[in-house]
Amino acid sequence: MPAGVFKETYRADMAHLRYPIHYAGLLIGSVLALTAPLYLKGYYLDQAILFMIFLIAAVGLNITLGLAGLVSLAHAALMGAGAYTVALLALKAGVNAILAIPLAGLAAAGLGFILSLPSFKLKGYYLAMASLAAQFILEYIYSLIAPEQYISIPFETKEIAGIFFGEGIPLYYLALAITIVLLLAAANIARGSLGRAMKAVRDNDVAAEIVGINVTMTKALAFTIGGFYAGVAGGLYALYSAGVGWEGFTLLVSIELLGMVLIGGPGRVVWGSMLGVLVLKTGWTNLESSLNPLLTGMGLDIIASTAKYIVLGTLIAVFIILEPEGLIAVLRRIKEYLRLWPYSY
Amino acid sequence: MGGTRLSYDIESWKVDRVWDKGDLYRKKEYERETLVRTEHILVEFGGIRAVDDVSIKVDRGEILGIIGPNGAGKTSLLNVISGFYKPKHGKVYYKGVDITRLPPHLRVKLGISRTFQHSELFMGMNVIENIMTGLHPWRKGNTLSYALWTPGVMKWEEWAREKAEHVIDLLDLHEYRYHIVGSLPPGVQKRVDLARALAQDPEVVFMDEPMAGLTREEKEDLVRAIIEVYETRGITFVLVEHDLEVVTDICDRIIVMDFGKVIAEGRPDEVVNHPLVVKAYLGG
Known part of the structure; x- marks a missing residue:
């Protein structure tokens, strides 16, 4: 009698769900995600929405950087392209902000394609520098769109059939549906x-x-798909925020996204990105909100305001040197250990 | 230009036509056709002529050896044929069609595959993924259909997997199927490299120094694999090689290059005793 899980068709071997634990995970994950608004309220529901927005953006960057190996420091700028597309379409043309999200994806995908052009000739650091230049140029363009103010999206454009998708439970489920797809x-x-x-x-x-x-087409595709994801994330961010301003899409956000991919697991588009966002966005935000008052109380305001970037930089360096495959590889090793336990191999 | 093999579909694979082709070659009931022909190829690097006015031809169904001392221009010639270098002068023909300006990825679709001196595999992927990557040029469906994983994409992926498994069988790579290629010994990597080329169902495979860096046992394994594939699938091989023993053992014809030029050509027994070849190798 065979021991273990055997697959009899190639289809079964290539499926997303291959082992009983995958089905169990899907079931538990679905129940948790669908019932989240019952136990997450206010601030924490907002955190869940932000988690999904950044997860979409990180998945996009993981396709560009993790899968295709193309370093992009302009991913936040691509998110900005999506956010500004939604904001401007809603404000200037009265387009429904929710329906504008796919257009935001397409706009950022187009921009992603343009950003891919240097990658046809450049690699590694040089490509990173080209994307850095793109990030600054786009930041400057965004600052020209609304120099001293945020673009506020009219409330009525955030509604469909009388349901307001700008916050709370409707936005959560909208973000969840888009994230799953x-x-x-x-x-x-x-x-x-x-x-x-x-x-x-x-x-x-x-x-x-x-x-x-x-190779040229594959690189262009990786940037374009990454751009699409960033655009959709930016579109959702515009829906979530009260207003869209260029400060939300700066180089620091790009580096944060880069950190999420590198720490989570480059090349592991879903689980790697999820771990990265969980640690650097959700985890850090909650840690920060509890640590900052403490540090400020101790008169360490400077550390409180810069701690995030010190930790982010350190984590990126540590993971690149010690665990280039990211947290997902650490988890995989733990899983293997538990699978073989009590034997060592 | 494409020939029949471009109608590369799942049904035609199922009838196993490549095996029939192999039988045909063994019986020698075919007329020799020139697959690849180069005309007066000239490649220069900073004024140094790596390949100097080289005209060769590769006939269907033969194992051709290209030998020569280091720096003779063998790999440069191979790079011109596979499209990686553009010659300064001269033409490359495939089945009589000029392919000199055709990009490398399109030459693969015509039936020209190659392996590398230092296994240029995708070290972060496993063996199956490496072999399936070789089938990418024939993929069906666009980005959207891949994102949606349509039935057409599913069917193609299954076909590609089946084809990869077929080559794994042929080259006896079962035990390494899920191994990350970077962790495999050089001999196995060379076989994976050959497997990736063979999965493309090529008409001609150019192998760049396949025996380099291998132990005697690994060389024997690889030679056995090449002969088996040659005999069963009738694929034409061109071996760019240093190892004279291997080349004289398995090649039908040998071309000798030195200082970018062809200095001798003929049957192995003729070539190894050719005075220019002896001079080139022994410096005498």
């Missing part, structure tokens, strides 16, 4: 031929070209 799509891209082509370009672009992959 986009996460599934990202997982599908990663497990298929497109994902393998991106990984091939990341691992060895010369060999990728020789085995028949159009």
